[in-house]
Amino acid sequence: MESCQVRTDLALEASEGVPGEQTKVSGVRVNEYKKQGDILVTKVCIETKNAAKMLGKPMGCYVTIEAPTMAEPDEGYHREVSKCLKKELCKLLPEKSGKKQSYLIVGLGNRAVTADALGPFVIDNLYINRHLIKEYGKAVLEGGDCNQVSSIEPGVMAKTGMETAEIIKGIIRETKPDCVIAIDALAARSIKRLSRTIQICNTGIWPGSGVGNHRNALTEETLGVPVIAIGVPMVVDAATIVGDALDKLLSENKELETLRYGGHRQKFAELNNMYMTGKDVDDIVKRVSYTVSEGLNMALQG
């Protein structure tokens, strides 16, 4: 049996495999439960090296929050999503017997590219207090004892000339946070998950994804502190979607099965570096980033 690797940043989609071919992979545990407002939370745990290889994702826990109308401008609904994010995030944050922690929030991506601006925009709306605590002590803050929060927008390598991992490693050495939370825009496989899904995982960020030895990954191994990643799919890879449409058509016409493995995907080279996105992505990224910020603020102030 071959690997069923597909181009998606969502472990949930990877665990579903090719559409129409729902295969259970051993070593993967999936639980789902409904929340208020039709919000669906799914937890995918990849528990063996073999499962990690099959799904093309590192071992660990991936929680997916699917909020069907998150792309719409409904403040009440977004508050529900923020609360749900807060709750799920708190479960994944490393514990130290109730002691308050210090967090470095990393806003990945490029502020100047709409579909990649989620990380920087989330950073814009966070409550940051590390500098206040350093200067005045915790007493100055309402509520007394609290977590310490700092943030950085490292920028993209084409602009900085540095790996994001180099920048973050240096800042960690100087400021010694207990935990890193990295925010990034993701690619989904399915249009129905676009801007409607939040993935939280405890495996860190693997640039270019896939499993392997990445010295440039943002993981506990490379950074020395636990790394929680939060992502929202903002684009769908164009080649993937065309390939999937073909697969669907072919699978519905059994006489065409032979074509299926004929490698039609490589015919769409012109689709490389193209992505598919909604007509209102500029508005959506602002709204969704605010919802993620609020969830983070609630989780870290608790």
Place this chain on the structure above:
Amino acid sequence: MESCQVRTDLALEASEGVPGEQTKVSGVRVNEYKKQGDILVTKVCIETKNAAKMLGKPMGCYVTIEAPTMAEPDEGYHREVSKCLKKELCKLLPEKSGKKQSYLIVGLGNRAVTADALGPFVIDNLYINRHLIKEYGKAVLEGGDCNQVSSIEPGVMAKTGMETAEIIKGIIRETKPDCVIAIDALAARSIKRLSRTIQICNTGIWPGSGVGNHRNALTEETLGVPVIAIGVPMVVDAATIVGDALDKLLSENKELETLRYGGHRQKFAELNNMYMTGKDVDDIVKRVSYTVSEGLNMALQG
């Protein structure tokens, strides 16, 4: 024989019909000539009502400038494209025996939506002089006698509550320009034309395109003055591209011909309101809008 209407704003693509099915339509005259820097200029003239119906475009002249590397940041190349635009635009501008004219440039689209911001961005870089001429006379301007240029960014209906045609009609009544030049972002059918093509036509702008009676079109008929339209394709409709990919695959497998007219396109309803675009569209729209501005500035100052 049926209409071969396809979703494209480019007359050139409409005249090519469905890929792989190059049919000559009677009443359509096509000329092409090469320019410096691999720039290809094609002139499509739709000369009969029947041809207009077949191509889904109003009768008139459509000049397409294809500049293969226009999406790249090469100042010298962009200057060549601007010069070419100037030359082709001047041929289409209405003449009045050498008399200087007054132009109202209309920047269509939505500044806040990257792929739709071309019109507003072009307006940002124009040389505007109508207010100077009104206040000080033409003598004040270098070069003496010159065309008069004003501009407006009317905004989109969802934001103004007004049809663009209403706004422009009102402004024309008050300021009485001789000619309107409207700039807009277009949708192409083919990825290879994305951000690499400029279309100039003398038929005006037909919102939602297609031929018919549009009281909201920006045309000489509705506005009372000639309307030149300049457009650059910034997106490809997602459903179109998936449909085309399928057509291509099917046409290469003759045994599947039967599937072809089985209406697979309607199966991709989820692709509605999705579009495909390059990963660097934010940078490209800035560069290309500057190139169009420069072409316009050269043409109108001449």
Place this chain on the structure above:
Amino acid sequence: MESCQVRTDLALEASEGVPGEQTKVSGVRVNEYKKQGDILVTKVCIETKNAAKMLGKPMGCYVTIEAPTMAEPDEGYHREVSKCLKKELCKLLPEKSGKKQSYLIVGLGNRAVTADALGPFVIDNLYINRHLIKEYGKAVLEGGDCNQVSSIEPGVMAKTGMETAEIIKGIIRETKPDCVIAIDALAARSIKRLSRTIQICNTGIWPGSGVGNHRNALTEETLGVPVIAIGVPMVVDAATIVGDALDKLLSENKELETLRYGGHRQKFAELNNMYMTGKDVDDIVKRVSYTVSEGLNMALQG
């Protein structure tokens, strides 16, 4: 007695005259009342031509809402200010025996210049429904019968080459609103009113201010429909503030009275085209524009 004209767009400040010289001008009626949250509402009615000349403002009613902490980010407080704006605005809107009206909201100023972006930013957050009513009828809207709202951001003359009045006149002719509401950033005389004051008046907008025959004013006389103006001071003229500081110093030192009319103001020519503003004007203009939008939305949906 000479005119006490000073550089301010606020009738309230004009009515106060030169600081330290509180003179009552006949023909000017001033009432003030406190609101919740230390909000102070002052109504200045200029009732005679002579008073108009003295104050350098057209005859009419000017309502000033002073909200001392409006520059701070406090959502609850801003809601109070929005409610107050709604209430005062409704009193000034022209009535037609309970019949619903159609409004054209004009966002004056330049989106690209922070201190001048209030008008365009207010427009961004309005509920616009004219196009929906035109297409589907009023039945489609929640709440049934309602006012009709459209909006326009005309841009500045340096960019359009047209007087704002020309653009608005044209649009009014085509779309026939019952009333125009124009939003603009103002200049105050006093730093303490900066970003903390909203002025509503029923006299329209007089570009460059002062009284006189302005064919380019946005007034009922030039546009043919009532014009309500809403403004927030975002800058203080630099020359004014230096002059005032000197006046204050000199008035406190009676032996220097002779200097006072020696025309020290003209010595500060280098201050022309300079303005004074707070270090966080970029944040403030976003917050305040949202507060004004909300007040307008409440007033027009009622």
Place this chain on the structure above:
Amino acid sequence: MESCQVRTDLALEASEGVPGEQTKVSGVRVNEYKKQGDILVTKVCIETKNAAKMLGKPMGCYVTIEAPTMAEPDEGYHREVSKCLKKELCKLLPEKSGKKQSYLIVGLGNRAVTADALGPFVIDNLYINRHLIKEYGKAVLEGGDCNQVSSIEPGVMAKTGMETAEIIKGIIRETKPDCVIAIDALAARSIKRLSRTIQICNTGIWPGSGVGNHRNALTEETLGVPVIAIGVPMVVDAATIVGDALDKLLSENKELETLRYGGHRQKFAELNNMYMTGKDVDDIVKRVSYTVSEGLNMALQG
């Protein structure tokens, strides 16, 4: 004799002292020479600890380029300024016997605050090559051997919760540049220097300025590598300008000398956190940042 400390980031202005009181300070060497296009270059060397204390600036060399029309949009003129910046910058860069160096360019300030956005905007237009050299070696770059350039926009402490020095120290530890070049918007004392002056110095950046032990300064002492600072005054402190205007008036009226040291400055508390700037600062910061980028690009590619 007391210190003549005044609120200015320009050593040139500090060396001039209070207007009208041109005092030579011992230990300060000043040279000036004219360049093409009325560009004036002045070199102020502060050579003794006492002089440093008098001027409120650390010991070192400060080169000031005054380009009277730098605020205007004249491409040719800006190129001259860029060339001049390149030349003066090269003289200050630390040498290592012709060996190519690695530079980390730091864009200080806040992209979201117009008058403070110079640093981030300069970073946007730099040629960055460190990642290319790391991946492909120097051979891949045109021209062969070259300096290595990386950049970072650290953000402001209110947003990151970290001192800029902490962030930069960490990045230096990881990426080991030979030299840091920090870009920042400055405050001038005189309006005539606003947006028309570039200061280059080899003393680093002292947040809040003044001399003393700053663990948060960006200097060779704190960072371990030489730090060159480039700054352009974008604002004038409001209290300073009012105070200066008063001083000027009073000095012209000898009978008022007594008032002079009466501490009129503290009367203008309302001017705290206010600044004075030109009406077109949004445009100017874009133009000037481009000019600085070009100068840097020329200097580092040489």
